Amino acid sequence: MSTAQAINRSGVYSYFLNMVAYQICCCCGPAPCSLCCSFCPPIKSSSSTRVMYTLFHILACAVSCLMLSRTVSEAVRENVPFFNVVCDEAHGGGDCEMLVGYSAVYRVCFGTACFYLMMALFLIDVKSSQDFRALIHNGFWFLKFITLLGMVAAAFFIPTESFLHAWHYVGVVGGFAFILIQLILITAFAHTWNKNWLTGAAEDKRWYVAVMFATLFFYTVATAAFTFMYKYYTHPSACRVNKALLWTNLGLCAIMSFIAVTPCVQQKQPRSGLLQASIISCYVMYLTFSALSSRPPEKVEYQGVNMTVCYPNVGRDEIQNEGNAVAIIGAAIMYCCVLFACNEASYLAEVFGPFWMIKVYRYEFQKATCCFCCPEEEEAEEEFVIDDESKGCQKVIHNESHRVAYSYFFFHFVFFLASLYVMMTLTNWFSYETAVLETTFTHGSYSTFYVKLSSCWACVVLYLWLLLGPLCHCRSNSKRPRRSRIKRRMASQRHVSVIV
Numbered sequence: 001m002s003t004a005q006a007i008n009r010s011g012v013y014s015y016f017l018n019m020v021a022y023q024i025c026c027c028c029g030p031a032p033c034s035l036c037c038s039f040c041p042p043i044k045s046s047s048s049t050r051v052m053y054t055l056f057h058i059l060a061c062a063v064s065c066l067m068l069s070r071t072v073s074e075a076v077r078e079n080v081p082f083f084n085v086v087c088d089e090a091h092g093g094g095d096c097e098m099l100v101g102y103s104a105v106y107r108v109c110f111g112t113a114c115f116y117l118m119m120a121l122f123l124i125d126v127k128s129s130q131d132f133r134a135l136i137h138n139g140f141w142f143l144k145f146i147t148l149l150g151m152v153a154a155a156f157f158i159p160t161e162s163f164l165h166a167w168h169y170v171g172v173v174g175g176f177a178f179i180l181i182q183l184i185l186i187t188a189f190a191h192t193w194n195k196n197w198l199t200g201a202a203e204d205k206r207w208y209v210a211v212m213f214a215t216l217f218f219y220t221v222a223t224a225a226f227t228f229m230y231k232y233y234t235h236p237s238a239c240r241v242n243k244a245l246l247w248t249n250l251g252l253c254a255i256m257s258f259i260a261v262t263p264c265v266q267q268k269q270p271r272s273g274l275l276q277a278s279i280i281s282c283y284v285m286y287l288t289f290s291a292l293s294s295r296p297p298e299k300v301e302y303q304g305v306n307m308t309v310c311y312p313n314v315g316r317d318e319i320q321n322e323g324n325a326v327a328i329i330g331a332a333i334m335y336c337c338v339l340f341a342c343n344e345a346s347y348l349a350e351v352f353g354p355f356w357m358i359k360v361y362r363y364e365f366q367k368a369t370c371c372f373c374c375p376e377e378e379e380a381e382e383e384f385v386i387d388d389e390s391k392g393c394q395k396v397i398h399n400e401s402h403r404v405a406y407s408y409f410f411f412h413f414v415f416f417l418a419s420l421y422v423m424m425t426l427t428n429w430f431s432y433e434t435a436v437l438e439t440t441f442t443h444g445s446y447s448t449f450y451v452k453l454s455s456c457w458a459c460v461v462l463y464l465w466l467l468l469g470p471l472c473h474c475r476s477n478s479k480r481p482r483r484s485r486i487k488r489r490m491a492s493q494r495h496v497s498v499i500v
Contacts, residue, residue, distance in 0.1 A: 044397045045129070046405040049138045050343060056148060057415055060112040061335070061422050063152075064105045068426055068437040073100035102427045102435045103160065106167055109423035111152030113174075113416050120412035129400040137408055168432065174420030175429070179451075181414065182341045183459045187466060189344075190279035195271040211275050218278035225285040226250055232312035233292045238300040239310040242292055245453070249288050252460050253281035259467050268470040280463045286333065287456035293330050294444030294452055311443075334425065338418050346411035350404060 066072045077100075119137070126134050197214075200207035226246060233242050259265060260277040297311040345356075352359040427435040430447035 043395075044405070045138055046400055048396065050406075050411070052141055053411070053415065054339060054342075056115075056145070057112070057418065058335075060108060060148075060152070060419070064108045064422070064426055065437055067100055067104035067108065068102065068435060070436050076100065099156065102432045103164060104156075105423060105426055105435075106164055106171075106432075107155035107158070108152050109171075109419050110158075110167060111155040112148065113419040113423075114155075115148045115151050116412045116416040116419060120409050120416060123408035123412060126404060126408045128403055129398065134400070134404070134408070171420045171424045172429070174417045175424040178338075178341070178414070178417035178421040179455045179458075181345055181417065182337060183455065183462050185341050185344055185348075186283050186337075186459070187280065187463050188348075190276035190283075190463075191466065193279065194273055194276035197275065198271045198273060211273070215273075215275045215278045218275075218282045222253065222278065222281045222285045225282070225289060229285075229289055229292060233310055235298075235300065235307075235309035238298050242295070242310055245288065245292070249284055249456065252457075253277075253284055256280060256460065256463060256467075259464065264471060265467050269467070272467060276463075280459065284456055284459060287452060287459065290330055290334070291449050291452035291456060294448040296443050296445065296449075335422075338421065342411065342414045342418055343406070345414045346406040346408075349407035349410035 123133055123137055126137070128134065129138065193214075194211075197207050197211050230243075230246055233239065234246070257274060257277040260272050260274060265272055292310075295310065297308045299306060299308050301307070348356040425448070426437070428445040428448050429451050431445035434445075
């Protein structure tokens with residue numbers, strides 16, 4: 001028994017040492033990251049890398065939210081020792097406005113955006129993980145985390161006079177650019193989904209059932225969202241702007257659905273239909289909800305009682321009971337859209353090249369698949385390398401030995417734009433001087449309301465352009481349409497044998 005216990009103990013020690021050694025290689029070396037549990041299923045190196053960069057961004061956003069919170073800032077002033085000394089050394093002023101509030105959010109997002117922009121410029125035209133730059137991209141996580149912290153800390157020593165105003169205009173441009181990318185991605189998502197399943201329906205009629213159920217589901221969600229907003233964001237004697245906006249956007253959704261099935265559109269685009277119209281309608285209702293949540297409530301006298309209306313669950317005592325739940329849901333959906341844009345844009349940029357925003361709409365599927373968001377590849381599947389040695393951690397699949405799975409440059413560049421978008425959203429866009437976290441997602445400001453309203457209508461215009469744009473092109477019927485082929489931006493090795 002003693003010998004068996006000694007063997008088991010040595011095995012545990014060996015397991016623990018291997019785990020620690022690999023995590024050190026992950027933090028300070030080129031090894032990709034993985035979980036400490038060897039019983040977890042294997043993970044691709046490309047996926048683990050994107051998860052780590054996403055966690056960096058989530059951490060930066062969480063710090064920004066804490067610094068924007070009035071409660072946190074007051075607790076820091078009262079409980080952190082030598083706080084005034086730090087304010088004086090950092091030129092924060094008497095109230096230390098530079099270390100809390102919108103100024104702190106601007107500086108944290110400045111450091112985060114600079115980090116992702118630096119990585120994007122460093123990783124231009126990386127084709128495989130054999131490049132030394134790819135090793136830095138996939139490893140050295142502790143060193144990159146220290147670099148991110150250093151950039152954020154250095155941002156607090158920038159003089160305040162002209163920095164905030166200049167950085168505000170940069171954030172506006174970057175925020176609108178990110179909104180445009182989001183709109184392109186959501187329309188491309190709906191377009192490829194509808195085209196993929198209708199391609200399968202041409203061979204197997206059961207795909208029509210899937211299309212019908214998906215269409216009904218999204219129209220049901222859009223209708224439920226309209227009913228919810230009309231019940232809680234309107235009032236019989238007020239909220240005329242909210243009512244007009246709701247009915248206008250509902251009419252736009254009906255117009256989009258009608259145009260999608262008209263004979264002239266079906267003739268030019270046989271794969272268009274109600275499925276993509278239902279997805280866009282659902283997204284339009286989400287943008288409407290986001291806009292109405294950002295609009296400040298109205299005060300009205302109703303039946304002899306002063307009330308605050310145009311926002312859910314605001315009683316006579318003007319205490320909002322469940323407004324925080326609405327804010328959390330809205331913020332969670334917003335950030336999920338941010339992560340979707342960052343990952344999907346980098347994948348499409350690698351598959352279709354620099355002009356992916358145009359080519360993704362022209363792609364024709366050969367067969368229907370459940371993974372409709374990712375175009376099928378015409379090349380044979382590669383043989384991936386899996387770590388077989390027992391390192392005490394989750395196994396990693398090295399799937400980028402010959403080519404990268406996504407565009408490294410575009411991945412970091414979209415995260416750079418996402419940092420600017422989050423910064424502008426947290427600080428109420430053009431009303432940043434009065435931004436406080438407790439009211440950002442509950443009362444909002446009119447500047448945020450108009451920005452989100454504009455993005456909503458821009459989504460409608462973009463989708464209508466996709467439907468009606470081909471009608472404006474006069475093409476000869478004799479020309480056969482050619483299928484858009486995916487070509488990886490990679491020089492494939494060719495083996496040539498010469499017989500003399």
